[in-house]
Amino acid sequence: METFRTLMGAAGLAVALAAAGPAVAEYPEKPVTYIIPFGPGGESDITARMQQEFWPKHANDEEVVIQYKPGGGGSQAWSQLNSMASDGYTIMGANVPHTILQPMIADSGYQTDDVNVVHYFHYTPDAVVVPKDSEFQTLQDLIDHAKENPGAVTFAGSGSNSANHLMQQQLDKLAGITTTYVPFKGTGAAVQAIMGNQTTAGATYSTVGVNYPETRVLAVAAEERLPSLPDVPTFQELGLDWVGGAYRGVAVPAGVSEDIKQQVSDIVSDINADPAFRQKMEDGGFVLTAIDLEKMPAFLEEQKAKYRGIAEEMGLVEPQTAGSE
């Protein structure tokens, strides 16, 4: 009964209890396996580890066990998701725009809709980052410099055709400039190049600015200023209409019952509502989101339309004629 009382303590779950009936108290009744589609140490891993610490408190006192299945920028894991056990005890991390862009650009072994995401719990907004001692104090300084020297401004980012690359392309388009994007293997390598003044700036994530004191963020692509970077303007404040970043969520294999899907989504919501978890995430520069099962279809439609448009502009895909996806 001790566990039951803990459960009742969690505010969000009390509502779910009322809605879903007694079945809720039964899931999970053993540890859940949480597969990260990347190697250990990245942001997907770090945020999952943060959830791991709070998981038992909100999930029947059961643990979550983290495993890694890296390869192909996540595609190895996502292409195998639906052949995994559908009893609800295997869940997997999922990322936007990765699961949208990968199948669009090449045969990656899965389709966007094969990944059944039940909750996108946070996102890291795109950000333009410069070394601490950079001559550029504002994004406008950088844009002015790029206008005078077309192509000379270099942006370090993680990978080609990635969220970082897309942001640099959007910036070029919206500000009417030409810059050079230099892809690196992972955000760590890109940050190394930014801090070492190898490139002019970085097209990367807001978390970089929060976690690396030797960098300075010029602008973030969030809807409003971030609590962890209160002095940094958003792109929109600067007149550039761009909101974007990497969303991270939790997906389940095909065949998992609607009931359990809902419960996984609820557990993630409850962890998101935990003040201690919120504090840790926000300190790390992450922005919590509440895109649960109910809001998922609309969110995905919006993101797919947005990224297809950008991919067409970049010439990555042929303009779509029939609405096949």
Place this chain on the structure above:
Amino acid sequence: MPTERTRPPHDIGGIVCGLLFIGLGVWVITETAGMSRLGAVFPRSIAGALIVFSTIMVVVRLIRPRGHETPDPGSTPRRLGFIGVMTAWVLLLNVVGFFTTSLLCFLGLMLVAHHGRWTPGLAAALVLAGVVIVTAFQVLFTEALNVPLPTGLVF
């Protein structure tokens, strides 16, 4: 093996490999035609280098025959047996299941690797050792190291 014929033996194996490498290089270069400039520059240069080195090697070997050390003697059937069992192992573990495949292939490799006489006592001891080793590793990986070994059709 081709290398053991006349006095200055031609390195026929090496020459065949060289021709195959030239083919590989040509294929790589044709593949890079559809790639972006960033993605194509390196493979194209390396494939070019491979073709150049391979051509030089083939020409030099044809003009000046030079064998290389003859492969060690040893049982070719056993070598092929090993390759056969391993092929089954790596292909079936995902289908049949890791534990079953590993146990069967483990015992199969014992058959291939044992050169002496077989006695019932030895066979029993080896089977026991196989079961213990495979089980121990299975438990170590799945329980202690959280590695999701494939379960497949059987286990």
Place this chain on the structure above:
Amino acid sequence: MDRLQYLFDALTPLNIALAWAGVIAGTVIGALPGLSATMAVAVLVPITFSMDPASGLIMLGAIYTGAIYGGAFAAILVNTPGTPSAIATTFDGFPMAKRGDGDLAVTLAAIASVCGGLVGALALLLLAPPLARVALAFGPVEYFWLAMLGLTLIAALSEGDLLKGLMGACFGLLLSMIGVAVVGGDVRFTLGMPQLLGGVEIVSALIGLYCIPVLIDMVSTPKAHLKVSTTPRGFRLGEALGLAWRHKVNLGRSSVIGTLVGILPGAGGSIAGLVAYSESRRTSKRSRHFGTGEPEGIMATESANNATVGGGFIPTLVLGIPGTPPDAVILGALLVQGIRTGPSLFTDQASISFTFIYGLLIATVLMLPTGLLIGRYAYKSIISLPKAVLVPTIAFMTVIGSYAIQNSAVDTVIMFTLGVVGWVLARFGFKPSPIVLGLVLGQIAEQGFVQGWLIGSATNDLVGMYFGRPLSIGIIAFIVLSLFYPLIAPRLKPRRPAPNAPETSSRKGAANAD
């Protein structure tokens, strides 16, 4: 002086017990091919959540350093480097083991690893903030040249057939390009199979290329896998210490190379051992014997690769940029615990960082007794097990190990396929080491080259980009030296003819023999 206080904080019985447990677990894990330090560290991260941060870190660091050392066992006894950093250990370690000096090789590896580990950890303790600038000074072009420096080893590894060595290296370089390209984003050479999008995983390829040919040849004859000496010789510790003392310059130089190259995120771990080996071979009086079981080769690689542990922590702790994959896991654990890396880690949170560094030093020292005992046991089991048990057990480890790196059955298939290809090629004179070199260095070389080209074009100074940066010029000088030194060296100084006998004859009290 207050730094000494942290030494006493690290010396609590609990911390020493954790460090020792970590070293033991790490050494055993490292000794099994395919069981990586990354995996061991990742599995233990949740346990450290409930610990004091410094204690948790000490255990993670001890496992890491133990695993790097343990990799030497598999490299020496079954010719299988468990991590890219142990590749060069196989060059001389396995020949030594084959001729019956496996016990000496294992003991030498222990001594060299402790030396290297201490140098790396001391650099971390005393010089971390200034050394971290090295990582930042290294740009894409320097990475490219460093990979080229690693590739100069091809000449040494081709065993008299340079053309075949170069062809093998090109083949390895092409293998490294399979999958989605980091630069350009193209899908390359996957034959339309989504399973190949992730490319060839390096550690499973190493297991296949080195271990499968050994197994294929092991089953073909009833001869013992390793030659066994009839007289029991213990650890051969005195002999090993004598050798280590005589080659103290080599040990010191290799440890420094390991520390410096280890600082470079992404490349350090795999290249440090190769560069140290190549330098040791270039400067040795016995360079002709390298590759045939030369103790100096083992000492160079093993001291360098353990020095990369301390070296790799420098950018991890000072800059927050993980030097190696295990560093990335440890960095993640720190972030989860709410510890911010950066220069302030050494001031505001000095109690954690210095306690951890002292813990790493303690773990490195504990590695000597632990390593000697485990090494002795590993050597004994390898020479005493009958082939009917040894072959399937090693084969089983290649299968399970290559699977477990990324939890992927595709990697296991790639491992075995490359193993068979490598065996066939080796029969026709194409040795596996140049292929491996190409595979390991390919991505580093390509990314550095293309990134440098992009940045150079943007600034309209391509020549200056590749040839005008001081660090690049330094590395290019080393490349030229490595390539042409063998040609000019005989003319520079008349050299004494090197002794032909393998340098393993026991010399007691060799400490003052040189």
